[in-house]
Amino acid sequence: MAATANSQIISSTTENSFVKALAESSTLKSIPTEFTFPNDYTCSNPNSLPTVDFSLLISPDPDQRSKTLHELAGACEQWGFFVLVNHGIPESVLKGAISASLEYFDLPAEEKRRYEAKSPSDPIKSGSGSVINTNNHRIHLWRDYVKSYVHPQFHCPHQPTNLRDTVYEFSEKSRKVARTLLQGIGENLGLEKGYIDEALKLDTCFQLYAANYYPPCPQPDQAIGIPPHTDHGLLTFLIHNGVAGLQIQHNGEWFDTNSPPNSILVNTGDHLEIFSNGRYKSVKHRAVVNTEATRISVVLSNGAAPDAVVGPARELVERDGRALYHSMKFIDYVETMTSNLRMGKTSLDCIKIQDE
Template identity: 35%
Template sequence: MEVERVQAIASSLPSPGAIPAEYIRPEQERPSLTTYCGPVLEVPAVDLGDVDLEGLVRKVADASREWGMFQVVNHGIPAEVIAELQRVGREFFELPAEEKEKYARPPGSRSLEGYGTQLQKDLDGKKSWVDHLFHKIWPPSSVDYRFWPANPPAYRVANKEYANHMRRVADKLFRCLSLGLGLEEDALKNAVGGEDLQYNLKINFYPPCPCPDLTLGVLPHTDLSALTVLVPNEIPGLQVLKDGKWIDVEYVPNALIIHIGDQVEILSNGEYRSVLHRTTVNKEKARMSWPVFLEPPMEWVVGPLPQLLANQEGKDHASGEPPKYKTEKFKDYMYCKLNKLPQ
């Protein structure tokens, strides 16, 4: 059965054109009615190049507890590397439909890799205004080049270069988050797979939408990853839920947006918060984003770290509590999450 892509729907709508009913959200979810418009609240920005490690750790930990999201500048990834990543991704989505379909996610595949439209099951049958390309970029043993476009020709080189830089950023983030919990600096990274940690790149493409106030690019959700490291383009659209309000995330050139994911919330026993976020769309321009989801291997078991829990012999962590989350294989957590089943 032929899959209906949002990009094709957007290009075929009569101007001004109404969007199909399955993309229209209920009033209580529409961005025009639910976006916060009060005094400015800004997602914390952190200088990842700060030589004051203690101060850096405190800023990262505070943002992860209070927001579940922060932006990092001076992260060490050259601007030209990010620009090339964006260029080749944009050019892929400018290709004819039949060229993009060569990389389509196979029907019935348990993997999320490939060109696609819908990832999560929607219990109401609603759809999101977004297409995507999803594939692993690290470690090399996990990479399946069937889903890496050969066109544009520079696509693979650009993604390999970005992956090499991304690993250093990820290591520093995990180090800061571990130290912020009073743990050894390698505790969190080791708890999500160590050197077997999976780096999954997703390119989100949100076509221009004639009725942006009626739909969403991605519905409210938390990421099932440990961390998500996201590159946006200059078109705003990412929103985060803070104190019950949907707040626009300001675009900061060359910054990376960091999301705390479910696995770090579980490992920290709730001290760090997996952030609820969503995306809006634009009437005139295509919005794009390049998140990398840092995830454990499928068979990896994740649960609250014992050294953070109460009644542990020799434990000196002041806020130790009983476990708030169950321990399970990542693949089982992922299956329940994507199929809207209770954990």
């Protein structure tokens, strides 16, 4: 009977494209086979991720700023992840983004189905998602999501009514922080002042809002929220509701991440690896699930302008003697990546220039 019930539930969930209803079913005792993704989600706990104090990065004290620039460079080179503190974005904005996103997932399924993705270029998308594994089998993910392009054109679901203003404010404030970090990164790379802004057309930078909802799972070692992947873009900002679940790969091992309240987890994306000609790495990470608590994360992906052709910075290619990556229009990369969700080879692997 349990198998039959699960089969009926998964049929309904696949049709409706949402996992929340499945997780809340009183008859669910085990995950349906379509979600089976065996994984060992236990991992090491790092002493701590690097921390970057944004207030010191913009400090008029040259010694404090120099020290913070050095810490930023080390975090990008060695971890590809860091905890950003004292960033100046009010705590009310961060909490509001989490709260309004959670309200979205509580909407009736009919409202959320308005945004089911029909093509990679859709500016608003909602659903649960799946990946194709190495055996060419489709695996459903244990999460629901909503995504929207928020810059240079702003798009957002109409419901709940407070989501639009909240996401707009969070994205606007985050762009300013991201741009300052990128200017510091350009300085660390030894690039001319203003080069990174001009080369990547940061005035019209691409920004994506995404909220991920991971409900409790009866078999967390047999399901996955999001499998190992890297992010497109330059810098990804992530906040969450305090429930653990994000794990990162460092020196071949998986580590849990921890971040204090009102901080932002930042990771370097594919395009920063490309632009830096491999100096900064886009690090694999994954989202695991648990049996007890719902996890929600809100992400802002900060990239180059949609029409910017992103390749290794000219000065870095001259220093290194050759480019390690092909150049590609930013939005083409994003849409190629989102339309080919397969385990294994990433979009970044595909544009690396192989040694002869």
